[in-house]
Amino acid sequence: MAHSSFMQGLWFLPSVIFGAFQGFTSGNWQMMAFALLSLGVWPLSVWIRRHRDFSLDGVVEFDGKDVWIGEHRLPRREFLWRKSWHQVVWDGLALQTAELTIPDLLNSARGRGFLGTRRGCVWIGLEENRDFEMNLPEDGPHLLIAGATGTGKSELLRLLVSGWLNLETPIELTLIDFKGGATMSRFAQHPRVVGLATDLETTDALAIANTLEQQLLTRQAALAEVGAENIEAFWRHGKRLSRRLVVIDELGELLRQHPRLSQVLEQIAARGRSLGIHLVVANQSLSGVSRSLLVNLRARIAIGEMDPLDLSQLGFRGRVNLPLTTPGWRSAKLRDGNGLEHSFAFPIGF
Known part of the structure; x- marks a missing residue:
């Protein structure tokens, strides 16, 4: 995943540099500002990908407020969840519940x-x-x-x-x-x-x-x-x-x-x-x-x-x-x- 993100950044960087150069030399500050703004898109996309593309093999936990898969805390709004997360969370919680006795559940x-x-x-x-x-x-x-x-x-x-x-x-x-x-x-x-x-x-x-x-x-x-x-x-x-x-x-x-x-x-x-x-x-x-x-x-x-x-x-x-x-x-x-x-x-x- 890290190698893929790095290669995407390399492809993205020349267009940002070109836009900044054109904006600076032509005096078109709007183009330059847009290029600088675009510079933040790549690291932001990497951050989002790391928080959404993670291993689903971790232990599912619910602490009364947040749902976790391994070390990753899921968004509190379920409509932001990926479809695959729902089944993993359901199966994980069901497995934990099945292992508990009735007094444990109470x-x-x-x-x-x-x-x-x-x-x-x-x-x-x-x-x-x-x-x-x-x-x-x-x-x-x-x-x-x-x-x-x-x-x-x-x-x-x-x-x-x-x-x-x-x-x-x-x-x-x-x-x-x-x-x-x-x-x-x-x-x-x-x-x-x-x-x-x-x-x-x-x-x-x-x-x-x-x-x-x-x-x-x-x-x-x-x-x-x-x-x-x-x-x-x-x-x-x-x-x-x-x-x-x-x-x-x-x-x-x-x-x-x-x-x-x-x-x-x-x-x-x-x-x-x-x-x-x-x-x-x-x-x-x-x-x-x-x-x-x-x-x-x-x-x-x-x-x-x-x-x-x-x-x-x-x-x-x-x-x-x-x-x-x-x-x-x-x-x-x-x-x-x-x-x-x-x-x-x-x-x-x-």
């Missing part, structure tokens, strides 16, 4: 703060003994978690929230816990949690409902002011606006006590994606979930054994498989917003 995820290996993703468990992760805006944009009492819905919610609170991207969480606060109370003091309501304080839920309605109007006006059709376009205008996640445990009980919230949640499910507001709800079944709300909760997770009719209404093609029998883990099935299904397992009591 400890590794815990050490990353339950972040995924890709930007914007959070770790939610294992799929065939490989890390399984989710990007809610891309895989949702809204999520429904369904399962009978004791299947681990609240544990999965805590796992998701733990990861979301550690994301690098700006994010805020509104937590509504209608199981006495047992699920979400541990996150109450986190600076990214902007609201927490439980069934122990009825006024909290009503206040949050008013806040969410105001958020919809405020964000809609902010996007309209700059002519942005969604939050991503709003960011491209140089504006700042955090994503807002509304996480609810025991949706049915919440709506039973506060029917007015049904309309607010339906508005979020219908309009929230473009405004950067995402809804995540857990419920024991589809009872109490309106059709207009369900149709926009496009990502669904079914945990454990469920009523076949509920599974069918959720869009699943079969029963929830039981991929893992390790104590301390629960089986679940994800149907993402694109209709793809995944069987996975997630830890409880982590």
Whole structure:
């Protein structure tokens, strides 16, 4: 490679010298400036080639922020990667994961703060003994978690929230816990949690409902002011606006006590994606979930054994498989917003 770059430089140098000479003798300073500028093209091209043409035999590593192949750090933006890098990174990470035990994988995820290996993703468990992760805006944009009492819905919610609170991207969480606060109370003091309501304080839920309605109007006006059709376009205008996640445990009980919230949640499910507001709800079944709300909760997770009719209404093609029998883990099935299904397992009591 070095010999090739040197020969290219030799071929390139005479034209640079000729251009500089012509510019100097004729007084055409533009030609001379262009020749001098061109002089930097060759070393720049050599530098770029050295950073893109390297051996792919090195060990693949992910340090939580950057991906490495041997001693070479890849660009953080995947669209800058060469096609061959994607397969090498995937195979390398898959090989490392296959060599790890289930406790190793859990400890590794815990050490990353339950972040995924890709930007914007959070770790939610294992799929065939490989890390399984989710990007809610891309895989949702809204999520429904369904399962009978004791299947681990609240544990999965805590796992998701733990990861979301550690994301690098700006994010805020509104937590509504209608199981006495047992699920979400541990996150109450986190600076990214902007609201927490439980069934122990009825006024909290009503206040949050008013806040969410105001958020919809405020964000809609902010996007309209700059002519942005969604939050991503709003960011491209140089504006700042955090994503807002509304996480609810025991949706049915919440709506039973506060029917007015049904309309607010339906508005979020219908309009929230473009405004950067995402809804995540857990419920024991589809009872109490309106059709207009369900149709926009496009990502669904079914945990454990469920009523076949509920599974069918959720869009699943079969029963929830039981991929893992390790104590301390629960089986679940994800149907993402694109209709793809995944069987996975997630830890409880982590």
